[in-house]
Amino acid sequence: xxxxxxxxxxxxxxxxxxxxxxxxxxxxxxxxxxxxxxxxxxxxxxxxxxxxxxxxxxxxxxxxxxxxxxxxxxxxxxxxxxxxxxxxxxxxxxxxxxxxxxxxxxxxxxxxxxxxxxxxxxxxxxxxxxxxxxxxxxxxxxxxxxxxxxxxxxxxxxxxxxxxxxxxxxxxxxxxxxxxxxxxxxxxxxxxxxxxxxxxxxxxxxxxxxxxxxxxxxxxxxxxxxxxxxxxxxxxxxxxxxxxxxx
Amino acid sequence: xxxxxxxxxxxxxxxxxxxxxxxxxxxxxxxxxxxxxxxxxxxxxxxxxxxxxxxxxxxxxxxxxxxxxxxxxxxxxxxxxxxxxxxxxxxxxxxxxxxxxxxxxxxxxxxxxxxxxxxxxxxxxxxxxxxxxxxxxxxxxxxxxxxxxxxxxxxxxxxxxxxxxxxxxxxxxxxxxxxxxxxxxxxxxxxxxxxxxxxxxxxxxxxxxxxxxxxxxxxxxxxxxxxxxxxxxxxxxxxxxxxxxxxxxxxxxx
Numbered sequence: 088x089x090x091x092x093x094x095x096x097x098x099x100x101x102x103x104x105x106x107x108x109x110x111x112x113x114x115x116x117x118x119x120x121x122x123x124x125x126x127x128x129x130x131x132x133x134x135x136x137x138x139x140x141x142x143x144x145x146x147x148x149x150x151x152x153x154x155x156x157x158x159x160x161x162x163x164x165x166x167x168x169x170x171x172x173x174x175x176x177x178x179x180x181x182x183x184x185x186x187x188x189x190x191x192x193x194x195x196x197x198x199x200x201x202x203x204x205x206x207x208x209x210x211x212x213x214x215x216x217x218x219x220x221x222x223x224x225x226x227x228x229x230x231x232x233x234x235x236x237x238x239x240x241x242x243x244x245x246x247x248x249x250x251x252x253x254x255x256x257x258x259x260x261x262x263x264x265x266x267x268x269x270x271x272x273x274x275x276x277x278x279x280x281x282x283x284x285x286x287x288x289x290x291x292x293x294x295x296x297x298x299x300x301x302x303x304x305x306x307x308x309x310x311x312x313x314x315x316x317x318x319x320x321x322x323x324x325x326x327x328x329x330x331x332x333x334x
Numbered sequence: 335x336x337x338x339x340x341x342x343x344x345x346x347x348x349x350x351x352x353x354x355x356x357x358x359x360x361x362x363x364x365x366x367x368x369x370x371x372x373x374x375x376x377x378x379x380x381x382x383x384x385x386x387x388x389x390x391x392x393x394x395x396x397x398x399x400x401x402x403x404x405x406x407x408x409x410x411x412x413x414x415x416x417x418x419x420x421x422x423x424x425x426x427x428x429x430x431x432x433x434x435x436x437x438x439x440x441x442x443x444x445x446x447x448x449x450x451x452x453x454x455x456x457x458x459x460x461x462x463x464x465x466x467x468x469x470x471x472x473x474x475x476x477x478x479x480x481x482x483x484x485x486x487x488x489x490x491x492x493x494x495x496x497x498x499x500x501x502x503x504x505x506x507x508x509x510x511x512x513x514x515x516x517x518x519x520x521x522x523x524x525x526x527x528x529x530x531x532x533x534x535x536x537x538x539x540x541x542x543x544x545x546x547x548x549x550x551x552x553x554x555x556x557x558x559x560x561x562x563x564x565x566x567x568x569x570x571x572x573x574x575x576x577x578x579x580x581x582x583x584x585x586x587x588x
Contacts, residue, residue: 259549295509321584
């Protein structure tokens with residue numbers, strides 16, 4: 088059975104750690120005694136990073152190869168280890184398909200999918216020599232269901248499932264476990280930027296468990312996948328959606 | 335992980351060996367009151383002895399899950415004795431391997447009745463009770479074979495796929511009552527079931543085959559499945575229902 092404090096003293100990287108779900112995970116890991124490195128755009132970083140205790144902020148465009156590699160290099164040289172990678176970085180600017188601008192398409196794929204590739208590759212380079220690693224990538228229910236005005240987002244999140252499954256089977260023999268979480272709609276600033284209260288109420292009525300997901304639901308799922316409790320899970324997608332989609 | 339030290343009354347079927355036994359031990363350790371049943375009395379006694387020797391509660395019943403009357407009466411006994419049923423882990427199962435063209439109706443019925451009708455027999459009285467209390471969580475043991483097939487086990491694959499479908503249907507029907515229903519899809523786990531019907535030599539050969547073929551390069555242990563059951567029954571999984579979670583070492587990825 089798992090130790091009570093298996094996370095204590097470990098080192099984690101969270102991409103998009105300033106978003107709703109990322110922030111929740113960052114706080115939980117910190118409270119478990121993990122040194123947390125947050126990779127996010129400088130606009131999203133706190134004005135006074137020094138005030139954040141054991142959380143280290145790195146201003147990184149997650150879709151930029153040189154910036155991602157350089158951030159992981161600097162983390163590796165300071166911490167000498169990397170145990171966890173949690174990829175939350177994502178953008179979503181809904182547009183009807185016929186009006187979808189190539190720039191929006193490109194930026195969404197670059198951040199959500201290529202950003203996950205770059206982060207996983209850099210993390211694996213740190214994890215492999217120590218034969219230990221836990222990686223959680225955030226996909227989305229939309230990867231399976233699709234979404235009106237969300238072709239670019241669905242494509243990027245579907246790509247994450249394919250990426251994660253492949254990295255999972257490539258890395259498993261080195262004791263590096265890769266799994267994904269596909270949240271349903273979650274109560275964070277991101278959906279609230281596009282959905283009115285009336286929209287949210289209507290969405291809620293279609294969810295079997297009768298509520299929108301909470302950040303805490305995703306944090307719990309993430310902690311399960313990072314912990315020894317999921318020691319035999321490889322390449323699996325944990326669908327945390329209140330029953331809104333059953334596959 | 336959220337640690338729940340409350341005394342959740344938890345029914346576990348097939349608790350005399352393998353995944354059921356490991357789950358009974360793990361959930362007892364987490365503070366649950368275990369109500370364990372199995373058709374195999376010796377295994378059941380062993381599970382109960384281990385739990386009780388650590389000062390925890392384990393109530394037992396020697397039950398054939400196919401026998402509706404005894405299932406109903408035992409569930410009533412549990413509810414009367416402990417005042418509630420919080421969780422059900424419907425896990426009882428067996429195997430009767432055969433090439434399809436030689437499979438007897440007896441082999442077919444044994445596997446379908448034990449897995450599928452056995453789960454129905456337990457879920458119905460337990461859910462009636464949970465609906466009244468508007469709370470509860472159920473985990474059903476399906477399999478990787480709910481997603482992919484395997485030769486010489488048409489009965490087993492049909493049963494495990496039926497259980498996955500049953501899970502999804504129950505999840506939707508009982509979500510309005512705050513009751514969650516999920517399935518687990520274990521891969522190759524080192525249990526008595528994996529050894530059943532195989533000589534020691536055949537088992538060793540199967541194990542080596544799994545070790546070379548599986549991404550994780552080893553068989554799973556029963557406690558690794560029990561850990562997933564514990565999570566799905568806990569409040570940490572409060573927003574997860576109708577899902578199949580597969581502790582399978584990467585055997586099936588979809």
